[in-house]
Amino acid sequence: MNRRSFLPLAVIVVSVLLLSACGGTPTPATEAPEPTEVAPPPTEEVKPTEEPVVLRVGILQDVDCWNPAACYSFWFTADLWADPYLGKGTGCEALPTRLLDSWEMSEDGLTWTFKLHEGITFSNGEPLDAEVAAGFLEWWSSIPSISFIYKTTELLDSVEVIDDVTFQLKTTSPIPFLFDAITIYPQPPSVTSTLTDENVTTFENFPPIGAGPYTVTEWVPGSSITFDANPEYHRGKPPIDRIVVQIFSNTDALVNSLIAGDIDMTTLLSGDFVETMKQTPNTAIYAEPPRYKYELEFNVASSGKKHPAIDDPAVREAIDYSINRQRILDVALLGYGQLCPTNWACPSVSPDQVNPDLAVTPYDLVHAKQILEAAGYRDADGDGILETAAGEPLQFRLAYESADPVELTIADMITADMKEIGIGTEIEAVETGMVNDLLNGRDFDLLIYRMYTDVFAPIQLNWTSTCAAAEAKASGHNFPGFCNKEFDDLVNAAYAALDKEKLQEALFSAETILYDERPFVILAAMTRVQGVRSDRFEFPRSSYCQLSGGGLMFTDVLMNAVVK
Numbered sequence: 178m179n180r181r182s183f184l185p186l187a188v189i190v191v192s193v194l195l196l197s198a199c200g201g202t203p204t205p206a207t208e209a210p211e212p213t214e215v216a217p218p219p220t221e222e223v224k225p226t227e228e229p230v231v232l233r234v235g236i237l238q239d240v241d242c243w244n245p246a247a248c249y250s251f252w253f254t255a256d257l258w259a260d261p262y263l264g265k266g267t268g269c270e271a272l273p274t275r276l277l278d279s280w281e282m283s284e285d286g287l288t289w290t291f292k293l294h295e296g297i298t299f300s301n302g303e304p305l306d307a308e309v310a311a312g313f314l315e316w317w318s319s320i321p322s323i324s325f326i327y328k329t330t331e332l333l334d335s336v337e338v339i340d341d342v343t344f345q346l347k348t349t350s351p352i353p354f355l356f357d358a359i360t361i362y363p364q365p366p367s368v369t370s371t372l373t374d375e376n377v378t379t380f381e382n383f384p385p386i387g388a389g390p391y392t393v394t395e396w397v398p399g400s401s402i403t404f405d406a407n408p409e410y411h412r413g414k415p416p417i418d419r420i421v422v423q424i425f426s427n428t429d430a431l432v433n434s435l436i437a438g439d440i441d442m443t444t445l446l447s448g449d450f451v452e453t454m455k456q457t458p459n460t461a462i463y464a465e466p467p468r469y470k471y472e473l474e475f476n477v478a479s480s481g482k483k484h485p486a487i488d489d490p491a492v493r494e495a496i497d498y499s500i501n502r503q504r505i506l507d508v509a510l511l512g513y514g515q516l517c518p519t520n521w522a523c524p525s526v527s528p529d530q531v532n533p534d535l536a537v538t539p540y541d542l543v544h545a546k547q548i549l550e551a552a553g554y555r556d557a558d559g560d561g562i563l564e565t566a567a568g569e570p571l572q573f574r575l576a577y578e579s580a581d582p583v584e585l586t587i588a589d590m591i592t593a594d595m596k597e598i599g600i601g602t603e604i605e606a607v608e609t610g611m612v613n614d615l616l617n618g619r620d621f622d623l624l625i626y627r628m629y630t631d632v633f634a635p636i637q638l639n640w641t642s643t644c645a646a647a648e649a650k651a652s653g654h655n656f657p658g659f660c661n662k663e664f665d666d667l668v669n670a671a672y673a674a675l676d677k678e679k680l681q682e683a684l685f686s687a688e689t690i691l692y693d694e695r696p697f698v699i700l701a702a703m704t705r706v707q708g709v710r711s712d713r714f715e716f717p718r719s720s721y722c723q724l725s726g727g728g729l730m731f732t733d734v735l736m737n738a739v740v741k
Contacts, residue, residue: 229418229419230416230417230418230419230740231417231418231419231420231421232417232419232420232421232441232442232714232735232738233420233421233423233439233440233441233442234420234421234422234423234440234441234442234443234444234730235422235423235425235431235434235435235440235442235443235444236253236422236423236424236425236431236444237424237425237426237427237428237431237444237580237581238250238424238578238580238609239398239399239424239609239610240253240254240396240398240402241609241610241613242381242382242383243381243382243383243384243385243393244378244379244380244381244382245362245364245382246320246322246323246377246378247378247379247613248613250609252360253730254385254393254402255362255385255387255389256389256730256731256732257389257390257391257404257420257730257731257732257735258300258385258387258389258391258392258393258404259362259363259364259385259387259388259389260275260276260297260362260363260387260388260389260390260732261275261276261360261361261362262275262276262277262291262310262361262363263275263276263277263280264732264733265632265733266733269526269527269632272733273294274412274732274733274736275412275732276293276294276297276305276310276363276388277291277292277293277294278292278293278294278342279291279292280292282353285351285675286351286352286353286673286675287334287347287348287349287350287351288345288346288347288348289345289346289348289352290339290343290344290345291307291310291343291344291345291346292342292343293305293306293307293310293342293343293344294342294411294412295341295342295411296411297388297411298388298409298411299364299365299386299387299388300386300387300388300389300392300407301365301367301386303365303366303367303386305363305365305388306341306342307338307339307340307341307342307343307344308338308341308344309363309365309366310344310363311336311337311338311344311346312336312366312369313361313363313364313369314329314330314333314336314346314361314363315333315336316369317330317361318330318331318333320372320373320374320377321374322374322377322378322649323377323378323649325639325643325645325646325649325653326639326640326649326653327361328348328350328352328635328636328639328672329346329348329352329361330361332348332349332350332352333346333347333348333349334347334348334349335347350669350672350673351673351674351675352672352673353673353674353675354633354635354636354672362387362389363387363388364386364387365386367386368382368386383396384396388411389407389410389732390406390407390410390412390414390415390732390735390736391404391405391406391407391415391420392404392405392407399424400423400424401421401422401423401424402421402422402424403419403420403421403422404419404420404421404422405418405419406418406419412736413736415735415736415738416735416736416738416739416740417714417735417738417740420730420735423440427582428446428447428450428582431443431444431446432446432450432453432454432708435454435457435460435708435710436453436457436460438710440710441709441710441713441714442707442708442709442710442714442729442730443707443708443709444707444728445469445703445705445706445707445728446706446707446708447509447510447511447513447582447583447703447706448510448511448512448513448514448703448704448706449511450706450708451464451511451513451706454708457708459710459711459712459713460708460709460710460711461708461709461710461711461715462706462707462708462709463705463706463707463708463709463716463718463728463729464513464704464705464706465704465705465718465728466524466704466705467514467515467523467524467630467702467703467704467705468629468630468702468705469627469628469629469630469702469703469705470517470522470523470627470628470630470699470700470701470702470703471505471583471584471587471625471626471627471628471699471700471701471702471703472625472626472627472628472656472697472698472699472700473496473500473591473623473624473625473697473698473700474621474623474624474625474626474656474657474696474697475487475493475622475623475657475695475696475697476619476621476622476623476624476657476658477657477658477659477696478619478647478657478658478659479658479660480619481618481619481620481658482618482619482620482621483619483620483621483622484569484571484572484573484574484622485565485569486565486569486571486573487573487622487623489552490694490695491548491549491551491552492549492552492554492571492600493695493698494548494695495545495546495548495549495552495598495600496545496595496598496600496698497519497538497545497695497698498538498539498540498541498542498544498545498548499540499542499545499594499595499597499598499600500538500540500591500594500698500700501540501590501594502516502537502538502540502700502701503516503540504590505587505590505700505701506701508586508590509583509586509587509590509701510583510701510703510704513703513704513706514701514702514703514704515701515702515704516537516699516701516702517537517699517702518535518536518537518538518692518699519535519538519691519692519695519697519698519699520532520535520688520691520692520699521630521631521634521637521638521641521642521688521691522630522631522634522637523630523699523701523702524630524702525630525634526630526632527632527633527634529677529681530633530634530680530681530684531634531688532684532685532688532689532692534685534689535688535689535692538698542594542597542598545598546598546599549563549598549599553565553566554571554599556599561596561599562599562600562601563599563600570601571599571600571601572600572601572602572603573595573600573601573602573603573622573623574602574603574605574621574622574623575588575591575592575602575603575604575605575622575623575624575625576604576605576606576607576615576621576623576624576625577604577605577606577607577624577625578606578607578608578609578612578625578626578627579606579607579608579609580608580609581627583703584625584627585604585606587625587700588602588604588625589604591625591700592604602623605621612624612626616650616656617650619650619658624656625700626656627703628641628654628656630702634671634684634688635668635671635672635684638664638668638671638684638687638688638691639668639672640653640654640655641653641654641655641656642655642659642664642668642691642696643655643660643664643665643668644660644661644662644665645665647659647660648660656697657696657697658696659691659694659696659697661690661694663690664687664690664691667683667684667686667687667690668683668687670683671683671684671687705728707728707729709729712741713740713741714738714739714740714741715738715739715741716729716734716735716737716738716739717734717737717738
């Protein structure tokens with residue numbers, strides 16, 4: 178990136194006073210004194226002033242809100258303005274790059290000792306010491322509607338502050354996997370002291386206060402978000418001074434803006450833009466393994482507004498067999514992705530945590546029709562749509578997020594597939610900010626959603642498929658509202674397992690329940706593709722472990738960016 182120097186002009190004005198002698202009695206002549214050289218006043222060295230380094234990023238959806246207990250987009254922005262306890266390496270290893278300098282687990286997995294980096298402050302100037310860091314975890318554990326999100330807080334037994342930078346946590350059951358604590362972003366006491374179980378999911382939290390490398394300095398809803406570097410960030414000032422996130426209404430406009438040089442980085446894109454970006458000068462393409470999977474969510478919640486046939490496992494199984502996944506991969510994702518069995522991951526960065534006995538459901542219309550026929554569904558009026566025994570047509574509402582054009586393509590494909598087996602659909606486009614309304618009201622039949630894949634199976638399963646996550650609705654990520662007590666017990670056993678054999682035993686059983694009951698089915702996973710102006714920036718390759726919807730836009734990458 179070009180930098181320009183500005184040299185201020187220094188103007189020195191010298192005034193000379195001439196003194197004239199008056200007439201009178203002459204006096205003896207005296208020698209004139211030697212002139213004295215007067216040195217100019219000392220001046221400080223003038224240094225060039227550099228232009229701020231600005232990274233301009235294009236995204237396709239606005240922030241729905243800034244509340245960590247209620248907003249999905251919080252996980253897109255929080256890594257900039259907040260800081261978790263730990264960072265992640267490219268191999269998903271825990272790194273002391275964020276709040277913590279070191280950590281240690283006791284042999285029984287019940288006690289963790291954490292040592293914070295010194296001199297951490299929140300963006301509002303409040304200190305973040307051991308008392309505050311430990312107190313935040315203790316506060317989170319006291320709020321029933323959110324404590325389940327992290328086993329660290331759900332199972333918290335006691336907290337002890339040892340010194341200014343050291344604190345210790347004890348849990349009622351072992352939590353051997355530290356990543357549970359990585360995505361917890363502490364907030365200052367001035368915020369948490371005002372929150373209770375009644376308002377924790379509704380408070381605005383803007384401007385957000387965090388201890389991250391950036392602060393949110395402007396938000397124009399529907400237009401842009403501006404993040405400015407925190408020069409006092411405890412890990413050093415970021416090399417990028419400002420990040421301006423511009424919100425686009427469609428992908429074509431976003432990519433054209435990159436081609437024109439108006440933005441420096443795209444959000445995660447589908448594969449149909451790869452060839453265009455390959456032909457664009459000064460553009461690098463960052464392609465990483467899939468981290469997001471397109472799922473078809475079935476509304477299996479115990480309450481809400483839905484078609485009653487969605488609760489029938491036979492209907493969900495028939496729909497599963499009716500979907501041509503290979504066509505979704507080839508056409509909707511242009512081959513940039515992969516297929517996986519329905520499970521918690523697609524693919525997994527921890528393959529030893531995925532049940533190897535599960536397989537991708539084959540595309541089999543004949544078998545799908547047989548399943549529905551055996552379950553008693555008939556087309557009594559000959560209109561091509563099956564009816565229940567009570568005469569209600571199998572006509573389902575199929576919702577998708579309007580900001581993602583891939584989802585519309587998938588919705589059209591699924592509609593055509595299901596029509597072949599006698600199931601009708603009404604496609605509904607939903608704005609991203611309205612998805613939470615669907616979840617809170619459980620007001621849908623089918624929903625296409627791009628779900629993340631975590632790095633540790635118990636974390637993912639706890640957030641997305643347990644009864645507690647179902648009860649939390651939008652605060653959890655259990656979109657189907659699935660609840661199975663046996664499944665929950667197995668997830669808890671996996672969380673507490675101190676050896677690999679016990680972990681796999683519990684996990685594989687839980688994953689089989691998910692696979693058989695089908696509260697959702699995985700359609701395909703999308704390769705993460707981003708375009709970056711290579712004449713302006715170079716970034717280290719992104720870690721597979723990051724959840725950020727912005728791809729490269731997370732701290733462990735931005736702190737190591739090369740500005741050109």
